[in-house]
Amino acid sequence: MKKLLLASAAMSLVAAGAMAEGEVKLGLLLGYTGPLETLAPPMAAAAELAAAEVNESGNFLDGTTVTTVRADDTCIDGSAAQAAAERLVTADGVSALVGAMCSGVTGVVLQNVARPNGIGMISPSATSPALSTVESDGLFFRTSPSDARQGQILVDMMRDRGYDTIAITYTNNDYGKGLADSIEEAFTASGGTVTIDAPHEDGKADYSAEVAALAAAGGQVLVVAGYIDQGGRGIIQGALDTGAFDTFVLPDGMYGESIIDNIGDAMNGSFGDAPGSDSNGADIFAEMSAAAGFDGTAAFSGQTYDAAAMILLAMQAAGSTDPKAWTEHVMDIANAPGEPILPGELGKALELISQGVDIDYVGATAVELIPPGEVAGNFREFEIQDGKIVTIGFR
Amino acid sequence: MDILNALVVFLNFVFIPAATYGSQLALGALGVTFVYAILRFSNFAHGDTMAFGAMVTIYATWGLQALGVSLGPLPTALLALPVGIAVTAVFLLATDRVVFRFYREKRAAPIIVAIVSLGVMFVLNGIVRLFIGVDDVIFLDGLRQIITPADFKAWSGLDEGLGLKMSQAITLVVAIISVILLFWFLNRTRTGKSMRAYSDNEDLALLSGINPDRVVAVTWIIVAALTTTAGVLYGLDKTFKAYVYFQLLLPIFAAAIVGGLGSPLGAIVGGYIIAFSEVIVTYAWKKVVTYLVPESWAPDGLLQLVTTDYKFAVSFSILVIVLIFMPTGIFKGKSV
Numbered sequence: 001m002k003k004l005l006l007a008s009a010a011m012s013l014v015a016a017g018a019m020a021e022g023e024v025k026l027g028l029l030l031g032y033t034g035p036l037e038t039l040a041p042p043m044a045a046a047a048e049l050a051a052a053e054v055n056e057s058g059n060f061l062d063g064t065t066v067t068t069v070r071a072d073d074t075c076i077d078g079s080a081a082q083a084a085a086e087r088l089v090t091a092d093g094v095s096a097l098v099g100a101m102c103s104g105v106t107g108v109v110l111q112n113v114a115r116p117n118g119i120g121m122i123s124p125s126a127t128s129p130a131l132s133t134v135e136s137d138g139l140f141f142r143t144s145p146s147d148a149r150q151g152q153i154l155v156d157m158m159r160d161r162g163y164d165t166i167a168i169t170y171t172n173n174d175y176g177k178g179l180a181d182s183i184e185e186a187f188t189a190s191g192g193t194v195t196i197d198a199p200h201e202d203g204k205a206d207y208s209a210e211v212a213a214l215a216a217a218g219g220q221v222l223v224v225a226g227y228i229d230q231g232g233r234g235i236i237q238g239a240l241d242t243g244a245f246d247t248f249v250l251p252d253g254m255y256g257e258s259i260i261d262n263i264g265d266a267m268n269g270s271f272g273d274a275p276g277s278d279s280n281g282a283d284i285f286a287e288m289s290a291a292a293g294f295d296g297t298a299a300f301s302g303q304t305y306d307a308a309a310m311i312l313l314a315m316q317a318a319g320s321t322d323p324k325a326w327t328e329h330v331m332d333i334a335n336a337p338g339e340p341i342l343p344g345e346l347g348k349a350l351e352l353i354s355q356g357v358d359i360d361y362v363g364a365t366a367v368e369l370i371p372p373g374e375v376a377g378n379f380r381e382f383e384i385q386d387g388k389i390v391t392i393g394f395r
Numbered sequence: 396m397d398i399l400n401a402l403v404v405f406l407n408f409v410f411i412p413a414a415t416y417g418s419q420l421a422l423g424a425l426g427v428t429f430v431y432a433i434l435r436f437s438n439f440a441h442g443d444t445m446a447f448g449a450m451v452t453i454y455a456t457w458g459l460q461a462l463g464v465s466l467g468p469l470p471t472a473l474l475a476l477p478v479g480i481a482v483t484a485v486f487l488l489a490t491d492r493v494v495f496r497f498y499r500e501k502r503a504a505p506i507i508v509a510i511v512s513l514g515v516m517f518v519l520n521g522i523v524r525l526f527i528g529v530d531d532v533i534f535l536d537g538l539r540q541i542i543t544p545a546d547f548k549a550w551s552g553l554d555e556g557l558g559l560k561m562s563q564a565i566t567l568v569v570a571i572i573s574v575i576l577l578f579w580f581l582n583r584t585r586t587g588k589s590m591r592a593y594s595d596n597e598d599l600a601l602l603s604g605i606n607p608d609r610v611v612a613v614t615w616i617i618v619a620a621l622t623t624t625a626g627v628l629y630g631l632d633k634t635f636k637a638y639v640y641f642q643l644l645l646p647i648f649a650a651a652i653v654g655g656l657g658s659p660l661g662a663i664v665g666g667y668i669i670a671f672s673e674v675i676v677t678y679a680w681k682k683v684v685t686y687l688v689p690e691s692w693a694p695d696g697l698l699q700l701v702t703t704d705y706k707f708a709v710s711f712s713i714l715v716i717v718l719i720f721m722p723t724g725i726f727k728g729k730s731v
Contacts, residue, residue, distance in 0.1 A: 172704075196697065201704065204642075205633035206416070209677045209703040212408040216679035217697055229531065234634065242407055243544020243556035262533065 024321045026051060026068045027088035029099030031075030036101060042301040043124060044070055045294040047098050047308035054312050057347025061316060073100040081105035085113040095321040096311045097121035103128030110140050120327040122311055124303035132374060141330055143303040143367060145377025151182025153273055153379050153395050154249060155190055165193045167219035169235055171226035172199040179225045179251055195219045202230035207238045215244030223249040228256045240266045260387055267384045277366035277378035278394050285343040285364035302364030309346055310334060310361055316353045334369040336360045401686035403555040413674040415563040415632055418570035421666025422625035424650035425659055426618045432594040432657035433614045436508035443519035446640035448623025449630045450527050452479030453534045468538035472627055484619035490515060491615055524637045532635040535562060562632040573624055574663060586613055645707055649714040655724030664725060669710050677703045
């Protein structure tokens with residue numbers, strides 16, 4: 001406790017010091033080394049782009065400038081990530097963290113650095129469902145949807161169509177298992193029955209045994225949480241040939257034209273989802289990133305831009321760089337009502353905030369936050385009608 | 396009515412798939428047994444020979460399709476099959492000339508030749524991947540299903556549907572024709588009889604004036620016909636993928652050994668035993684049982700002995716049990 005008090009005291013001193021110099025520091029805690037090291041450079045560049053945009057406008061907190069400091073979270077090594085985050089907080093004196101990159105180290109940094117020091121953080125890329133329920137003191141946000149979200153979206157789609165017994169088959173890896181588990185959990189919670197939740201292996205020629213087991217369990221629809229050019233297609237073909245199922249639910253891994261090319265009219269009536277939104281923020285951001293010399297279409301690059309931008313806009317709304325103050329405004333600036341803000345409009349947004357006008361940050365990834373502070377995720381709902389993939393709406 | 400429904404479910408999900416798969420295995424196991432009986436080694440390159448034959452047939456099918464030739468409701472691949480068999484036969488004869496003849500003349504131990512065939516397998520595997528790639532190739536055309544489950548339901552008024560794919564019907568018909576031709580050849584023709592003589596006792600056969608080169612050549616041609624047919628039928632029924640044929644090696648050898656290595660009849664019976672065991676053991680019997688027993692006894696669980704992940708474990712277990720308790724197999728073939 002004493003340590004914590006000391007740390008907080010030291011922290012507020014540092015923060016006050018930073019304020020006095022008219023400069024605020026943003027820590028970019030990403031996995032510059034480790035298993036996702038190729039993703040980190042465009043992410044960091046995106047955050048730096050947001051900071052540069054804010055500086056250029058000169059509207060931020062009476063001309064305060066934003067500087068960014070990079071630190072390596074290694075993606076997988078919790079103690080290294082913790083050390084890096086502590087250095088950012090104590091030595092560099094950052095007021096907020098963009099990061100961490102991977103779910104595991106994000107949890108470590110949140111519990112061991114952010115909460116004890118009272119530093120707010122927005123992770124652009126941690127997607128573990130566990131982070132939705134973790135103790136965060138309101139300091140943690142993320143701009144990527146939890147893996148559980150897609151499960152919930154699919155369940156909503158099935159319930160809206162009136163299905164109450166379903167069978168699930170998934171490709172036997174982390175993606176398939178995680179998705180199938182979240183669908184099963186959400187569907188059972190909504191009062192429906194999951195008759196079977198069985199894995200299938202990709203790369204086989206014959207799925208008749210798997211289909212036979214699914215058929216024995218029964219269900220109104222079959223959820224195929226697999227890959228379109230692998231076992232997923234084999235399962236669907238087998239199920240159609242034996243008449244086991246005639247309607248299929250297709251998560252993002254099963255989205256594509258090739259399923260119609262290979263199977264044909266029998267796919268009519270099947271439905272599913274794929275990431276996507278009706279906002280043009282992604283296109284604007286891609287142009288901005290190309291001009292700045294990095295690839296904004298790389299995974300999580302847009303999310304990182306949004307994370308940095310939201311931190312700065314929330315600081316503006318709070319009129320302070322104190323984490324206690326700005327973290328309370330993140331939800332306000334991210335959601336409606338208010339003036340929609342696209343990438344490249346940060347200067348305008350800062351001005352609007354200082355005039356006391358509400359804003360609704362849309363950004364590169366159509367951000368919409370849901371409690372406890374993560375994006376809902378945008379999914380395009382599609383249905384196959386007359387041999388074509390038709391977009392029904394967005395969720 | 397419930398008994399009829401149970402029967403339809405059983406036919407749809409157990410009997411038809413298992414009979415089809417069993418026919419494909421039987422044709423494959425016949426080839427293994429032939430090589431073992433006459434050339435006296437276990438040919439590990441068998442699975443990839445099937446892939447090679449299927450690949451050539453696919454190329455021929457594409458050629459025919461480009462020319463606009465079609466068999467109407469039947470797949471064009473049937474027309475291309477003789478081309479596949481001929482090319483595969485030439486390829487196998489060349490392999491024999493370059494590789495196996497060397498070891499045969501030296502009278503090398505069977506295990507050495509078996510290991511040599513492993514090398515041939517890797518080369519063949521590489522050739523197939525190099526030419527056609529590792530992706531799925533769908534080359535079935537014409538009518539896909541003879542009976543669709545929906546039509547069957549409408550016709551019979553039952554709750555359960557029965558589907559019969561064209562490829563399943565073709566597999567059964569072609570397998571029966573091939574087996575009849577083969578047995579006629581072995582029992583009625585001079586060449587067939589000389590092959591059996593060579594298999595029973597090589598030295599005696601040579602003394603009675605049988606030309607060994609001719610026997611070997613005919614064996615390879617028959618093996619080419621059997622493997623290509625099995626490979627094409629499997630590819631039509633399931634899907635063609637360069638490396639799934641390698642995975643078929645285990646059930647095929649299990650089938651040949653269960654039936655008795657060297658016994659053609661054993662290979663056929665073994666093929667069906669392995670196929671039916673794999674399907675019956677991994678099938679979830681819930682639906683069938685639910686139809687048969689009074690409502691209050693209906694099971695909650697799936698009634699599945701092992702999950703489908705363990706399909707290959709079933710053929711492996713049968714193989715081990717047979718080797719321990721019955722090394723010569725059901726039809727008293729040669730012990731391994």
